[in-house]
Amino acid sequence: EAQVTQNPRYLITVTGKKLTVTCSQNMNHEYMSWYRQDPGLGLRQIYYSMNVEVTDKGDVPEGYKVSRKEKRNFPLILESPSPNQTSLYFCASSLRHEGYEQYFGPGTRLTVT
Amino acid sequence: AQKITQTQPGMFVQEKEAVTLDCTYDTSDQSYGLFWYKQPSSGEMIFLIYQGSYDEQNATEGRYSLNFQKARKSANLVISASQLGDSAMYFCAMREVVEFSGGYNKLIFGAGTRLAVHP
Numbered sequence A: 001e002a003q004v005t006q007n008p009r010y011l012i013t014v015t016g017k018k019l020t021v022t023c024s025q026n027m028n029h030e031y032m033s034w035y036r037q038d039p040g041l042g043l044r045q046i047y048y049s050m051n052v053e054v055t056d057k058g059d060v061p062e063g064y065k066v067s068r069k070e071k072r073n074f075p076l077i078l079e080s081p082s083p084n085q086t087s088l089y090f091c092a093s094s095l096r097h098e099g100y101e102q103y104f105g106p107g108t109r110l111t112v113t
Numbered sequence B: 001a002q003k004i005t006q007t008q009p010g011m012f013v014q015e016k017e018a019v020t021l022d023c024t025y026d027t028s029d030q031s032y033g034l035f036w037y038k039q040p041s042s043g044e045m046i047f048l049i050y051q052g053s054y055d056e057q058n059a060t061e062g063r064y065s066l067n068f069q070k071a072r073k074s075a076n077l078v079i080s081a082s083q084l085g086d087s088a089m090y091f092c093a094m095r096e097v098v099e100f101s102g103g104y105n106k107l108i109f110g111a112g113t114r115l116a117v118h119p
Helices: none
Strands: A004-007 A010-013 A019-025 A031-038 A042-051 A054-057 A076-078 A087-094 A108-112 B003-005 B010-014 B019-021 B024-026 B033-039 B046-052 B064-069 B074-079 B088-098 B104-109 B113-118
Touching: A004 A087, A010 A019, A019 A031, A019 A087, A019 A108, A031 B104, A042 B088, A042 B104, B003 B088, B003 B104, B010 B019, B019 B113, B024 B074, B033 B064, B033 B074, B046 B064, B046 B074, B074 B088
Parallel strands: A010 A108, B010 B113
Antiparallel strands: A004 A019, A019 A076, A031 A042, A031 A087, A042 A054, A087 A108, B003 B024, B019 B074, B033 B046, B033 B088, B064 B074, B088 B104, B088 B113
């Protein structure tokens, strides 16, 4: 089954404790991205990746890091989480030059206290 | 800069009736795409429908249709014969082509409209 998986689905942590949210896709997609969803703001892009070792900032990159060492994986790293990073996070993937649809993961609900 | 506006924070509709969710967009690009996604209470994002800027006919997918009015820059979602399972948050989004490493499609989202279907 074609899918994007994220782990964990729910996470409660404390300020300053480093965490990683994993994202993996099994569709051989070149393009992957991370979004955060906040009430009244919709989804906003954090980082994206065109392919292995090719990443760039989206609209709200502050406080986040990413890496793309393998095509299927695109982890989101919060080195020192803060309460304003409490949000619902989505990973998405798509073909780069063909089609248009982005496939979303199930979401990760993060709470930073 | 591209922008998506959804002016209805919440809507309700009676079961079996049709409902229109509004979406207006702002772009200077000639080529763009418009999407609607559904987000039920479980949280996942479900792709509903897509309309390309050069598509002459309005997109339809089952009970969903997209009322595309290019001159007015609107892309309203019409759900016919509403069902209780249609209760969810609905997001309008626009594809922005970003010229980086060959180009890719980035999605710009609106704030969303929460739809409640009443029996």
